[in-house]
Amino acid sequence: MTLSFPWLDLWSEVRTAGFIWQAIAVAASILLSLLLSRLAVRWGSAQSRTADPEASQAWSVHPVLWPIAAFALLAAARMVFLKWQPAPLLTLALPIVGSLALLRLVFYLLRRVFMRNGNAGGLLLGFEKVFATLVWLGLAIHLTGLLPDLIAYLERTSIPTGRYQTSLLVIIQAIASIGATLILALWLGAVLEERLMKVSTIHSSARLVMARAGRASLILVAILLSLSLAGIDLTVLSVFGGALGVGIGLGLQKIVSSYVSGFVILLERSMAVGDMVSVATFYGQVTRINTRYTIIRSLDGIETVIPNDILISGAVQNHSLSDRKLRLATRVTVAYETDVEMMLPKLVDVIRDIPRICQDPAPHALLTGFGVNGLELELGFWIEDPENGKGNLLSLVNRTIWRVLSEENVRIPYSQHEIRMATNVPQSFPSPELSSIKQ
Known part of the structure; x- marks a missing residue:
């Protein structure tokens, strides 16, 4: 095994004009990528503010755009330089910027899919750390020149899977392809769901069906495609x-x-x-x-x-x-001497002005029965916002009824129980308590 360090070729060209032009190309690529990404984010934010304020979060991708743009510009500059002279500095900078772009892109996709309420969970942060470690480790292996030998070793090492032999390289490629396609499918599913939820012309249930079915289909296609790419x-x-x-x-x-x-x-x-x-x-x-x-x-x-x-x-x-309208009712019992023909319209008039009570259908009062203690009245009304609760509104209606009855001096009867203590117990029917005392 022979170690070859790509950056050792730089020492022979540090003081040459080609190295200076390569350094200028690297600096220009990074600065131009920062400028282009900032302009793209600013333009996207302006468009989202004029169209949909909630879409402004989708344009907070400046940490992702500039390394991708820098990688593209460095690749183009390297192709141009290689036509006339070697480009060791660009060759060294390209995998470094590419690794950074890969990390930023994967982190962005994962956070768009799995982050909820703006907080990243511990599992997501742990996966990001492991993935970043693997990427930088792979970059270090590439820069030290060990990557071809490592690939050859993984290809030679095989694991028996039933009647077949599968190399470690194929297994790693399958895992990587499945992970990449799954992340891409989940991100596309999240974007599709966000877009569908904003379409007001489609029923909410239909939007949910389309979003769930679309995400499931994307995941299935991603798994099948990744397995095919891995040669399985x-x-x-x-x-x-x-x-x-x-x-x-x-x-x-x-x-x-x-x-x-x-x-x-x-x-x-x-x-x-x-x-x-x-x-x-x-x-x-x-x-x-x-x-x-x-x-x-x-x-x-x-x-x-x-x-x-x-x-x-x-x-x-x-x-x-x-229909979102819901009927509520409250009941009260008044004395038999109450003027019902006067009281029923008065109760309707006092609750008609309560804000949450509908005017169509209008409130109504009924004499529902003749009870043991008095006349049984029912006051019914309709509301259009049952999600705001019923207890608070019934309490307000009952307090209003109580105030009207108090002002009109209407008596509310209630049950009365009379208890009499027997002093003379007949001798023919002695109580059990007295019998026990005598014994």
């Missing part, structure tokens, strides 16, 4: 496909049922994000519909994860499927 015969996946089918049929029935139910819910549009629903003992707003489960957020802030097969097989009350 795709017919070996037939056994895996058969085993997967048996596993789905036997052990994954509930999961598959939830996934199929999720697509059915999204396609038939029986439920959408923002609807107020009641499922079993849960009531709240649908905040997310995934392919396997649906999240319902109750009015007290508690989020419930419900598998989609429950929503398909059970009864679901959708309070805002075709």
Whole structure:
């Protein structure tokens, strides 16, 4: 094994005019790439502010653009120099800038896919550190001249896989191609989902179906393409496909049922994000519909994860499927001497001015029955924003009713219980307590 250091060729040309021109080309490429990337980011930010303010995050790619542009400019300069003279400085700078561009590009794609709420998780940061270490280690091996020998060693070393022998080089190439295509597919899926969510002319359920199906299709195509690029015969996946089918049929029935139910819910549009629903003992707003489960957020802030097969097989009350208006009612019992013909219109008039109560349909008051203690009245009204809660509005209506009844001196009857203490106990029916005392 012979070590060859590419940068040793620089010493013989340090004081030559060719080296100076190469240094000028490197500096000019870096400065021009910084300028071009800054102009591109500024133009993209201006376009996003005029079109869609939320799209400005997509143009925060200055750390990615300039090393890619610098790599392209250095490659072009090297091709020009090699026509007249050797270019050791450009040959040395090209892999260094290329490694930096690769790191920045991969980090950008990963953070666009996996970062949530602007915070990178520990697993993502750990992967970035490992990937950066591998890239810089590979660059060091390349600069020391050990890369051809390492490739030859990996190609000679084989691992038995059934009846075949697979070299380590093919395995590493397969892992690298799968990783690269998966990252690219996930990034394209995230971009596709962002674009679809902004199309207001398509129903939200249809947008979710298209986004989920597009991401799944991109991942499948990425895996098949990466395996083909690595030289792996795709017919070996037939056994895996058969085993997967048996596993789905036997052990994954509930999961598959939830996934199929999720697509059915999204396609038939029986439920959408923002609807107020009641499922079993849960009531709240649908905040997310995934392919396997649906999240319902109750009015007290508690989020419930419900598998989609429950929503398909059970009864679901959708309070805002075709009309978001919801009827609420409160009841009160008044004394029999109350002038009902005067009180009912007065109660309707006092709650009509409450902001959240609809005017169409208008509030109404009813005499629903003759109770044991008094006349039973019901005051009904409609609202259009059930997601803002019902308890606070019912409390306000009840306080308004109480104030009107107090002003009109209307008596609210209530049950009274009279307790009498028996002093003379008949001798023929002695109580158990007295019998025990006598004994």
